[in-house]
Amino acid sequence: MAKAATPVAVRRILVVSSDVPFVRGGHRVIAEELARALTRQGHLADIVKTPQNRFGRQFTAYLANWATDVGETGDGHRVDQVISLRYPSYAVRHERHVCWLNHRMREYYDLWPALKGRLSRKDLVKESVRRFLIHRADHYFLTRNVSRLYAQSKTVAAGLREFGDIPSEVLYPPPPERPYRTDGYEPFVFAVSRLHSSKRLELLVEAMARLRSKELRAVIAGTGEEEDRLKRLAGELGLSRRVDFVGRIRDEALVEYYARCRGVFYAPLREDYGFVTLEAFRSKKPVLTCTDSGGPAEIVSMGRSGYVLPPEPLAIAQHLDVWAENPDLAARMGAAGEADGRAVRWDACVEKLLS
Numbered sequence: 001m002a003k004a005a006t007p008v009a010v011r012r013i014l015v016v017s018s019d020v021p022f023v024r025g026g027h028r029v030i031a032e033e034l035a036r037a038l039t040r041q042g043h044l045a046d047i048v049k050t051p052q053n054r055f056g057r058q059f060t061a062y063l064a065n066w067a068t069d070v071g072e073t074g075d076g077h078r079v080d081q082v083i084s085l086r087y088p089s090y091a092v093r094h095e096r097h098v099c100w101l102n103h104r105m106r107e108y109y110d111l112w113p114a115l116k117g118r119l120s121r122k123d124l125v126k127e128s129v130r131r132f133l134i135h136r137a138d139h140y141f142l143t144r145n146v147s148r149l150y151a152q153s154k155t156v157a158a159g160l161r162e163f164g165d166i167p168s169e170v171l172y173p174p175p176p177e178r179p180y181r182t183d184g185y186e187p188f189v190f191a192v193s194r195l196h197s198s199k200r201l202e203l204l205v206e207a208m209a210r211l212r213s214k215e216l217r218a219v220i221a222g223t224g225e226e227e228d229r230l231k232r233l234a235g236e237l238g239l240s241r242r243v244d245f246v247g248r249i250r251d252e253a254l255v256e257y258y259a260r261c262r263g264v265f266y267a268p269l270r271e272d273y274g275f276v277t278l279e280a281f282r283s284k285k286p287v288l289t290c291t292d293s294g295g296p297a298e299i300v301s302m303g304r305s306g307y308v309l310p311p312e313p314l315a316i317a318q319h320l321d322v323w324a325e326n327p328d329l330a331a332r333m334g335a336a337g338e339a340d341g342r343a344v345r346w347d348a349c350v351e352k353l354l355s
Contacts (some may be wrong), residue, residue, distance in 0.1 A: 010042055010043055010044060011043045011044070011080040011081055011354070012043070012044045012045075012073060012077055012078070012079050012080050012081075013038055013043050013044065013045045013046075013079070013080060013081045013082070013083065013354075014045075014046055014047070014048050014070050014079050014081075014082050014083070015031045015034050015035050015038075015045060015046070015047045015048070015083050015085070016047075016048045016050060016068075016070060016082055016083065016084045016085070016089045016092050017030075017031045017047070017048075017049060017050070017084065017085040017086055017089050018049070018050045018051060018052035018061065018065070018086055018087065018088055018089045019049040019050070019051075019052060020052050020054075025194075026102070026273070026274065026275060027085050027086050027102050029176055029275065030085060030100075030102065030152075030173050031047050031085060032047065033173075033174070033176050033177065033346065034083065034100075034173075034346075034349075034350075034353075035047050036177070037346035037347070037349065037350050038350055040346075040347075041347065041350055046073075048068070048070060048092075050064065050065045050068055050088075050089050050092065051064050051065070052087070052088070055107070056130075058088070058105065058130070058134060059130075059133070061088050062088040062091050062137055065088045065089055065090075065091035065092050066091040066092065066093065068092050070082050070092050070093070070094050071093075071094060079094065080096065081094070081096040081097075081098065081354065082094040082096065082097045082098070083098050083099075083100055083353055084097065084098075084099045084100070084146070085099075085100055085101070085102050086101065086102040086103055086104075087103070087104045087105050087138065088105075088137075088141075090138075090141050090142060090145065090146060091137075091141050091145065093145065095147075096147060097145065097146045097147055098146065098147060098148045098149075098150070098353055099142065099146040099148070099149050099150065100150045100152060100171060100173075100353060101142070101149065101150065101151050101152060101156055101160070101168065102152050102156070102272060102273070103156060103159075103272045104138055104159070104163075105134060108130070108131040108134050108135065109159060109163050110159060110270055112131065115127070135163065135164065138164065139164045139166065142160070142164070142166050143164075143166060148169075149166070149167070149168045149169070150168060150169050150170070150171040150352070150353070151168040151169070151170050151171070152170075152171065152172065152173055152272060152273045152295075153170065153172065153272055153273045153294070153295040153298060154170055154295075154298050155270065155271070155272055155273070155294040155295050155298065156168075156170075156272050156273070156295075157169075157170050171349060171352055171353075172273070172278075172299075172344045173273065173275075173344075173349065174278065174344045174345055174346050174349060175275045175278040175279045175282055175344075176275065176279075177346070178251060178254075178255050178279075178282075179255060180255060180258065180259070180279065180282035180283045181255065181259045181283065182259055182283055182284040182285075182334070183256075183259040183260050184259075184260055185260075185261070185262045185285075185327040185330050185331055185334075186260045186261060186262060187213075187215045187216050187217065187262055187324065187327075188216065188217040188218060188219050188260075188261055188262060189204070189216065189217075189218050189219070189261060189262055189263050189264065189265050189288075189320060189323070190218075190219050190221070190257045190258065190261035190263075190264050190265070190285075191204055191218065191219070191220045191221070191222075191264065191265040191266065192220075192221040192222055192249075192254065192257070192264075192276060193222050193266070193268065193274075193276065194222050194223070194224040195220075195222050195223055195224030195225065195226040195227045195230060196224045196225060196226055197225075197226055198268055198269050198271075199224075199226075199268045199269075200267055200268060200269055200290075200311065201220060201226065201230055202226075202229075202230060202233060203267055203290070203311060203312075203313055203316055204218055204220070204265045204267075204316070205218070205230060205233050205234050205237065205239065205243055206233070206237070206313035207313040207314075207316035207317040207320060208234075208237070208239050208242055208243055208317070208320075209237040209238070209239060209313075209317075210313055210314055210317035211317050211320060211321055211324065212321050212324075213320075213321050213324035213325065215324060216242075216262070216320060216321075216323070216324040217242050217243070217244065218242065218243045218244070218265070219244045219246060219257060219261070220243065220244065220245050220246070221246050221247070221248070221249045221253075221254070221257065222247070222248065223247055223248050227245065230245070231245055254279075255283075258279060258280060258282075258283035258285060259283055261285055262285075262323050262324070262327060262330050263280075263285055263286045263287065263288060263306070263320075263323050263330050263333075263334070264276060264277075264280040264285050264286070264287045264288070264306075265287075265288050265289075265316075266280070266287055266288070266289050266293070266296050267288065267289050267290040267293050267296070267311060267316075268293055268294070268296070269292060269293065269294075269311075270292060270293070270294040271293055271294040271295045271296060272294060272295055273294075273295040274295050274296055276296070277289070277295070277296045277299045277300060278299065278341050278344060280334075280337065281299075281305065281334070281337035281338050281340065281341035282338065282341065283334070283338075284331070284334035284335050284337070284338045285330075285334045285337070286305055286306040286307075286323070286330055286333035286334045286336075286337055287299075287300050287305065287306035287307075287337065288306055288307045288309065288316065288319060288320070289306065289307070289308055289309075290308065290309055290310065290311040291308055291309065291310055291311070292311060293308075293311075299340075299341075300337070301336070301337075301340065304333065304336045304337075304340075305333055305334075305336045305337035305340055306333055306337065307319045
């Protein structure tokens with residue numbers, strides 16, 4: 001007689017992530033998807049949003065996170081585990097605290113050289129002191145305040161080693177649960193992200209001006225401070241009819257663009273992770289990224305599931321032309337990406353985070 005399945009021990013779990021008003025970043029999506037995945041496996045999960053604070057007020061945010069009570073639910077039950085995601089939420093205190101790190105405050109880490117170059121001498125002294133103190137606080141919280149530390153990509157893990165010699169294990173977050181599908185390989189490349197300088201969408205716009213193909217278009221979804229500049233650049237290059245800016249889109253439209261496009265462009269600068277790559281793979285679409293893009297460059301296999309190229313418009317244009325001329329090749333690459341991404345699943349992540 002077959003043995004009955006062992007019932008899952010129900011835990012009360014808090015997903016803790018710092019947040020800022022009116023900005024829906026990837027950390028918020030990961031928190032929501034993780035809470036849903038925990039619930040699907042029979043646990044009681046909720047999200048606690050803690051303050052991040054504006055630049056210059058970080059220490060009060062660390063203090064607020066450290067002082068936040070995450071040990072008990074509102075109805076008096078003990079919280080069994082906490083999973084924190086990003087700075088400074090890993091400052092919360094709990095005896096069973098797992099950190100699944102998205103990133104630390106990048107301005108004081110990998111983006112420090114760029115910030116330092118913009119500061120006056122007086123501000124440089126002030127920010128250098130803040131940076132020193134934040135580094136010490138982060139090292140303490142990530143080595144002594146958490147029971148286990150996972151990095152959301154090899155890029156994040158490398159940063160932990162470089163700044164603080166902090167060991168971690170890589171655990172990739174799966175993409176959000178959506179009804180991904182494949183409708184075809186129409187002659188347009190799709191890009192979706194916040195329109196920010198770090199996302200480098202000007203590389204795509206400038207590459208479009210260098211294409212041999214006259215049929216391939218670009219569709220760019222998202223909003224942000226770079227929107228006017230990118231539209232102006234497209235106009236100056238004579239691309240107003242070949243580069244479409246569709247703004248903020250709903251999930252249904254996002255899935256449809258993924259389903260129909262020839263391939264996906266995603267080439268941010270030193271991105272910690274980014275869902276776009278695996279969302280494209282779930283839709284059986286290849287991804288074009290760049291050698292200095294961080295997380296996406298870890299996941300895309302050059303020539304198999306897409307292209308990992310120097311951040312140069314001409315190189316990008318040459319490989320977009322390959323997709324333009326060979327839709328069957330794009331389809332094969334997309335299928336390879338879908339196969340590569342199958343192992344990144346929410347049930348496996350939950351098992352790891354709760355082990």
